[in-house]
Amino acid sequence: MENTKDQVKTGINERIKDATVWIAEHLPGFLLVTAVTFIAIKLQSTRLFSEVLPLSSLIIAIIIGMTIKNVISLPTSTQKGISFSAKKILRLAIIFLGFRLSISQVLEVGPSALISILIATTSAILFTLWLGRIMDVPLKRALLLGSGVSICGAAAVAAVDAVIKSEEEDTAFAIGAVTLFGTIFMFLYPALHGLLNIPDLFYALWAGSSIHEVAQVAAASVVASGQFKAMASTVKMIRVLFIIPLTLILTFIPWNDNVTEEDKNPVIPPQKSKITIPWFAILFFVMVLINSFAGLPQNVVAGLITFDNWIMTAAMAGLGLDLSFKAMAKIGTRAVILGAVSSVFISILSAAVIGVILD
Numbered sequence: 001m002e003n004t005k006d007q008v009k010t011g012i013n014e015r016i017k018d019a020t021v022w023i024a025e026h027l028p029g030f031l032l033v034t035a036v037t038f039i040a041i042k043l044q045s046t047r048l049f050s051e052v053l054p055l056s057s058l059i060i061a062i063i064i065g066m067t068i069k070n071v072i073s074l075p076t077s078t079q080k081g082i083s084f085s086a087k088k089i090l091r092l093a094i095i096f097l098g099f100r101l102s103i104s105q106v107l108e109v110g111p112s113a114l115i116s117i118l119i120a121t122t123s124a125i126l127f128t129l130w131l132g133r134i135m136d137v138p139l140k141r142a143l144l145l146g147s148g149v150s151i152c153g154a155a156a157v158a159a160v161d162a163v164i165k166s167e168e169e170d171t172a173f174a175i176g177a178v179t180l181f182g183t184i185f186m187f188l189y190p191a192l193h194g195l196l197n198i199p200d201l202f203y204a205l206w207a208g209s210s211i212h213e214v215a216q217v218a219a220a221s222v223v224a225s226g227q228f229k230a231m232a233s234t235v236k237m238i239r240v241l242f243i244i245p246l247t248l249i250l251t252f253i254p255w256n257d258n259v260t261e262e263d264k265n266p267v268i269p270p271q272k273s274k275i276t277i278p279w280f281a282i283l284f285f286v287m288v289l290i291n292s293f294a295g296l297p298q299n300v301v302a303g304l305i306t307f308d309n310w311i312m313t314a315a316m317a318g319l320g321l322d323l324s325f326k327a328m329a330k331i332g333t334r335a336v337i338l339g340a341v342s343s344v345f346i347s348i349l350s351a352a353v354i355g356v357i358l359d
Helices: 002-044 047-052 057-071 076-100 103-108 110-134 139-164 168-195 200-210 214-223 227-240 243-251 279-293 298-321 325-329 333-358
Strands: none
Touching (some): 076 279, 076 298, 103 279, 110 139, 139 227, 139 243, 139 279, 139 333, 168 200, 168 214, 200 214, 243 279
8 A cells, every 4th residue: 555655656756857847848938939929919909010011910920930030049948848839839729710710600601702712722732732743842842832822821831730740941931931922912912902993792702712821811801891801701711621621631641751851752651650630620620610509608709719819829939939041041942933823823713713603
């Protein structure tokens, strides 16, 4: 009996010790990420970034983070906390993203939006993979770019990376590229709306179907009137649902992590590959169902969305703090061109499909 008590006590002490060590290793990075997150959210609430230059706290956090990373030599003690934020916290943020969407919203947008989303999203991924192969861009890199462009920007890149285990430089590059091109679209679309006198219904479907980030769609849709502002964001959130089938499909491809930098293609290894189920994607859909059928009070849902915005901003801060310009520069111009062409492709294709459907 005494031996059992001693063993339990020893086990508890070891766990406490391990937890203490873990906290000590991650705390410096957590503190830095928290500071960047707080600054980003405060800046986003100012008139400059909410009206004059509309940027989400997510994008601001990435910009601040990558500026710090590339201007200041960060101590190595911050790395574990930064990496944890960029990967683990981001997965949690994707899960809570489900509270921004409900099944009723999906049904309300109608078949026109669903058809355009399905065609544009699927085609953009396949086109990016096809063009990437022609341009000799490694498959994992092309897949990260394609998922970011076609689904939901940085969150999609991180979700796919969690499954295919790409190089950190590829992940950072893809996030930087889709953020850049999405931001360009965020300013370009409103200008085209006024210049070409685009009908609000067409514009809402087009913006929601082709701009990369959720926040970028929200910013670009301010020029639309009434219900069409919300429609654009709803269409975008429906695109986010594609994270689920994409990550599930990718889990059944045996990705070989031992290939060279120039040839990152999925190959069948000699031994059976372990399948990693993307639970965060499944739980994201569970949250959509809870938001749809659980009858949660509006203030509770609003609180969960606010919480998700905070942790998503923290995750983006971690990604920014892990983004090295030197590492990205080594990737070369082919991947940049691929990201740009893929972005233009989904924009043109979405407009064409919507034009045919609404005609």
